[in-house]
Amino acid sequence: MNSQFTLGQPCLRAAAVLAAIALACPAFAGTPGVYTPYPEINNPTKPGFNPASPRAIGKLFTASGWCSASVISPNNIIVTAAHCCWNRSTNAWIGGWVFSPAYHNGHWVPPFNWASVAVLNSWINNGDTPSDVCLIGLQPNAVARTVTSYTGWLGRTWNNDSIQSQHALGYPNNIGAGNTLQLCTAESFSNYAAGCGGGPVINMGCNMTFGSSGGPWIMRYRGANYVDSVVHGWQSAACTGPFGTTFNGAKFTTSNIVPLCTGLGC
Amino acid sequence: MCIVRHAVFIASGIVIAQGAAFAAAQDTKITTITRASPAAKTLAEPSVKTQEDLEKAKPLDWTKTIGTPKRVEPTAEELRLQREAKPESVEGAPAPSDDDQSAQEAAPTDPAPRDRQ
Numbered sequence: 001m002n003s004q005f006t007l008g009q010p011c012l013r014a015a016a017v018l019a020a021i022a023l024a025c026p027a028f029a030g031t032p033g034v035y036t037p038y039p040e041i042n043n044p045t046k047p048g049f050n051p052a053s054p055r056a057i058g059k060l061f062t063a064s065g066w067c068s069a070s071v072i073s074p075n076n077i078i079v080t081a082a083h084c085c086w087n088r089s090t091n092a093w094i095g096g097w098v099f100s101p102a103y104h105n106g107h108w109v110p111p112f113n114w115a116s117v118a119v120l121n122s123w124i125n126n127g128d129t130p131s132d133v134c135l136i137g138l139q140p141n142a143v144a145r146t147v148t149s150y151t152g153w154l155g156r157t158w159n160n161d162s163i164q165s166q167h168a169l170g171y172p173n174n175i176g177a178g179n180t181l182q183l184c185t186a187e188s189f190s191n192y193a194a195g196c197g198g199g200p201v202i203n204m205g206c207n208m209t210f211g212s213s214g215g216p217w218i219m220r221y222r223g224a225n226y227v228d229s230v231v232h233g234w235q236s237a238a239c240t241g242p243f244g245t246t247f248n249g250a251k252f253t254t255s256n257i258v259p260l261c262t263g264l265g266c
Numbered sequence: 267m268c269i270v271r272h273a274v275f276i277a278s279g280i281v282i283a284q285g286a287a288f289a290a291a292q293d294t295k296i297t298t299i300t301r302a303s304p305a306a307k308t309l310a311e312p313s314v315k316t317q318e319d320l321e322k323a324k325p326l327d328w329t330k331t332i333g334t335p336k337r338v339e340p341t342a343e344e345l346r347l348q349r350e351a352k353p354e355s356v357e358g359a360p361a362p363s364d365d366d367q368s369a370q371e372a373a374p375t376d377p378a379p380r381d382r383q
Contacts, residue, residue: 063310065326088333095309127335155358159351173325211325233328
C-alpha cells in the first residue's frame with residue numbers, strides 16, 4: 001500500500017506538469033506575423049534544386065491572372081482556391097486555366113490545360129472562407145504526357161486540429177515577381193472571435209500576397225507532404241493579422257475537400 | 267421510465283433525420299464544368315505559350331473575385347460534426363526520379379528566361 005503511494009506521487013506530479021505544459025502551449029502557438037520565409041527551387045533543371053522539394057507545386061494561369069496550385073491526385077487533379085476558379089463579383093467561371101508545375105522563370109515542361117473544374121455551391125452562394133477550395137482536372141500536355149508522370153502527387157489530409165506546423169508555398173507577385181516558388185514555414189492557428197471563422201479557417205504568418213492564392217499549405221513537408229489547406233488571402237487585421245505578414249486559408253475538412261474529391265474523382 | 271425511453275427515441279430520431287439531411291446536402295454541394303460542355307465554349311482560352319505571354323501575366327486580385335462574402339454561421343449539428351470529425355489522410359507519391367532527363371527534353375524551347383528579381 002505504502003509503495004503504491006510513493007510510486008503514485010511522482011506520476012501525479014509528472015501528470016500535473018504535462019497538463020500545465022499542454023495548457024500553456026496554445027498561448028505560444030501560431031502568432032500573426034511570425035514565420036520563416038525562403039525561396040524554394042523545385043524545378044530539376046535549375047541551380048539549387050533540392051530533390052526533396054515536391055515538383056507537384058506550380059503556377060496556375062487563369063483568364064483573371066495567375067494563382068498557385070498543387071497536384072493532389074493520381075488522376076491529374078490539382079487543388080487551388082475557389083476564387084481562382086469562380087468569380088463571385090461576376091457570378092461566372094474565370095476560365096483559361098493552365099497549370100505549369102515547378103515553374104521557375106518559365107515552364108519546366110509543356111503546361112497542362114484544364115479538362116474539368118469543381119467548386120462548392122457554398123462558394124458560389126456565400127463566398128465563405130471555408131468553401132474557398134477548387135479542384136481542376138488536367139488534360140495531357142502538348143507532348144501527350146500527364147502531369148503526374150512528371151510530378152507525382154501530394155498527399156492530402158483533413159479534419160486536423162488548427163494548430164499545426166505548416167509550410168505554405170506559392171508564386172506571390174510581391175516576392176520574385178511571381179517568377180519563382182516561395183515558401184513560408186510557421187505554425188497555424190484559428191481565431192475564434194466572432195466573425196473570424198473559427199476552426200474551419202486557419203491563419204499563419206507569411207509575407208506572400210497576390211499570386212499566392214490557392215497555394216498549398218503542407219503538413220510534414222518533404223516527408224509525407226500532406227496538403228491540409230490552400231491560401232484564401234486575408235480577412236482583417238483583427239481576424240487574420242496585419243496584411244502582408246499573415247494570411248489565411250480554408251482548413252480541409254469533410255465539408256470541402258471530401259465532396260470536391262468525390263465529385264471530380266480524386 | 268417509459269416517458270424517458272420515449273423521449274430518447276424521439277431525440278435519436280431527430281438526430282438521424284438531421285444526419286440524413288446533412289448527408290443529402292453533402293451529395294449536392296458542388297458545381298462543375300467540363301471543357302466539352304457548351305458553357306465552356308464561352309470561356310477565354312489560355313494563352314501562356316511564349317515568354318511574352320508569361321511576362322504580360324498579372325497576379326489574380328483576390329479582392330475582385332472573392333466578391334462580398336456572406337457570413338455563414340454553422341448550425342449546432344454542423345458544429346457537432348466538426349468536433350467529432352476524425353483526422354483522415356490519403357498518401358501521395360513522389361515524382362519518378364529517373365524522369366528528369368526526359369522532362370528536360372520535353373520542355374518548351376522558349377527564349378532564355380530573364381532575371382526579373
